[in-house]
Each structure stands twice: as structure tokens, then as C-alpha cells.
Amino acid sequence: MINCWHYILSFINFLSLKIIEKTLQTVENKLDCYNSVDGSIRFMCYMNWFRLVCSNGLIAGHSELNFSRKHSLGLDIDLFGEAVENGIAGAIDDKKKLENWQKKGIDSDVFARWVEEDLREAWGFNAAARVYHIAGTGRDVEIDGSYSEHTPTSMPVRFKNPVPGCKEKAESLFDLSQVLAWMAKERNDLGEQLEWKKQIPELLKRMLS
Numbered sequence: 001m002i003n004c005w006h007y008i009l010s011f012i013n014f015l016s017l018k019i020i021e022k023t024l025q026t027v028e029n030k031l032d033c034y035n036s037v038d039g040s041i042r043f044m045c046y047m048n049w050f051r052l053v054c055s056n057g058l059i060a061g062h063s064e065l066n067f068s069r070k071h072s073l074g075l076d077i078d079l080f081g082e083a084v085e086n087g088i089a090g091a092i093d094d095k096k097k098l099e100n101w102q103k104k105g106i107d108s109d110v111f112a113r114w115v116e117e118d119l120r121e122a123w124g125f126n127a128a129a130r131v132y133h134i135a136g137t138g139r140d141v142e143i144d145g146s147y148s149e150h151t152p153t154s155m156p157v158r159f160k161n162p163v164p165g166c167k168e169k170a171e172s173l174f175d176l177s178q179v180l181a182w183m184a185k186e187r188n189d190l191g192e193q194l195e196w197k198k199q200i201p202e203l204l205k206r207m208l209s
Helices: 077-103 108-123 125-137 173-185 190-208
Strands: 005-012 018-020 026-036 044-051 056-058 064-066 139-143 157-162
Touching (some): 077 173, 108 190, 125 139, 125 157, 173 190
Antiparallel strands (some): 005 026, 018 026, 026 044, 044 056, 044 064, 139 157
């Protein structure tokens, strides 16, 4: 079954909260609301973080509210108000989390183990291999070998174009979060995009444990 999605509303810099990177690029908060055309999904709102240079969206923490209500043609303003209130409550903590990620460096050995174990388990072999090389070179790759004979970090690849907004080498957890956010955005199914974005904070937390 194919779900039919409809993108309702998006408000950039909703709370006037910004994060300025070392590269002087801006990350702003954004409120996204989704609903299905065919009634197959619930109305959802997310307080997102939006990197203007590459349009990456990143759900950093708990600024999220899902509603399990009967689908209707109109937008219930009370539900929208609940989502906004919930997003505001978590946005400040999310901002602090992103700023902390900017300060935390990446150990190459820890990163490789995390790719081989945690990321591979969560997102699969192909995504793990792509993240490994994008974080190390800033360029996306195409698998060029046998899965049975290699691991995500040893797999032969063909390099493709640079990934918008990604450094040639990720130096911090924030840089890595942007690689993961870009990978999530590349999923064809919007529901899967959101699910992958929601997993990013926990994936990064595992690398620190």
C-alpha cells in the first residue's frame, strides 16, 4: 500500500532561534506540519532545524507531537496550537544540544566502529557505507563491490558529486548530524524521511556511549 502524503505548512525561524556555525552558515528552527490526503496517517507536527545552505532538516530532540485523531478535510486549529506549544517547550533544549554537538569532535576509530555496528544496524549496509565516505570526503558514493566480502568501511566505492553543505571531512558531531540529515532527506518516502530524522539524536548518542 502506498501512502499519499500532503505537506501542509512550514514556518522557518518560527521562534527566532538561530545557530551560527564556524563557517558562518545559519541553522534556524522550523515548524513543519504534515497530513495525508487519503486519511491513512495521523496529523503530525515537528519542530525542525533547517540548515539554509543545503535545505537539510534535522529533528534534534523531543520537539514533536503526533496526533491520533480522525482525519478531516480541514486543519483543527486546536491541534495546531498543541503542536506549537509542545515545540516551543523543547526548542530551547534542542538549540543547546546542537550547540554542544558543534563542540564535540569525532574520533576516527570510534566513528568507524559506530558505522560498522550502530549505523549499519539502524539504516542498513548501503546507507552506512555512504555516510562513512561522505563524512570523510564530503562526496557521495556508489557501492562497487560485494556485500558478502566487505564491511561498510572497507567496501570499494565510486565517488560521485559533493554533497551540498557537507565539509570535506566532518570534524564535529554537528557536521556528522548534517550528513545523517542529508541521507534522511534522500529517502523517497516522506514518512521514512521523518523516521530517519527522528533517529539521528539517538544514533549520535550511541557513538558517545
